[in-house]
Amino acid sequence: MPTYNLTINGEQKSVEALEDMPLLWVIRDLLDLKGTKFGCGQALCGACTVHLDGTAIRSCSLPISEVGNAQITTIEGLSENGGHPLQQAWVEHIVPQCGYCQTGQIMNAASLLQSNPNPSEEEIEQSMAGNLCRCGTYNRIKTAIQSAAKNL
Template identity: 60%
Template sequence: MIDFSVNGKQHQVDAEPMMPLLWVLRDMLGLTGSKYGCGMAQCGACTVHIDGQPVRACVMPISAVAGKKVTTIEGLSKDGNHPIQKAWIEHNVPQCGYCQSGQIMSAVALLEQNASPSDEDIDNYMQGNICRCGTYTRIKAAIKSVSSGPDLAKNVGDDA
């Protein structure tokens, strides 16, 4: 049994130690916001936070999260009211939407580390998240609109 927290709630799962966190989240806990994209940590669709750091859940073994805090897209806000989620809507970022939970989770991590990122900072930090629809300009605009805004760290999981 592996004990860990997801979106502020304690969970205990009976899973093989090397089972990817993504499959535990999706198949065992029913949290389907994090998406399977490539299975090799190359596309970013599966990005979640572990103890506040963005990681690719498709390659993270469940045994590595024992005793840790995992935050998924569902944990940012119950109703999509997190500042970055609002910015995504205001800037009409999603097209197909498949990669967007990973994009959002990476953007939140960026802004928690750097409240006023430059365009270059955004490009460098977000380069591991692929959007097949090419909404990168809108992604950058949404991130810029939230930069230097409210303290994002206090919002994570507050109402999830």
Template identity: 60%
Template structure:
């Protein structure tokens, strides 16, 4: 099957039931996308599939033929996406494990809503779990990135 990952054309001929997460991590060595719960509930494995935030741990390769996948590595080649910058400015990560999934989820929010309210941020981010409880910093970083204040 043919697909694109971070803008690069790829071909996959392995097990069609292999989850996308393991293809990214094990075969392509893109380890920014994390394994969390393995049940698509925590959000650590979030990537973009054709621009939509999607959990990759339960998504079989057979479901992504012809699709365009963006991982945290492909969000911005220089790690200067406004969300990545805002994350640093607000010292969002503690352990950092969930943060690539948090950023990928937030990026789809800002792509659809350039000025989200606190309620909209909370609703959009509700499926992403942070064991360290950095939710207030996540919300503030998203608001700053939305306002263009991350630099």
């Protein structure tokens, strides 16, 4: 079994995994970081969203063999104490209901704000369209992103 040297949340980690093991399972099962969720397994829902070199990607469909030397950031690496403006806005605007999709939502929103610090309502809707929320908290998600953009 191959060994992969990863940089995840700023730390060097070494894992043994099959080449086709999705990054999601490396993160959850081998590195024991449980914030990233399994949703659909087909890169359709966004629950498994993490950053690869700052870009939001679906970790359920990316084999570990394709990660290379990229920097991986999970929800645990977004901030040490939940102090990221998006995390604070999520609390302030009472975004989650069940909460299952929220780590993927936050990671996608963080990537959006990194590339576009002042997105329009339409840009937020376009960027977040691929992240599904079973509870339908889309309006609160949009409000939280707008609020966080003001605080970045």
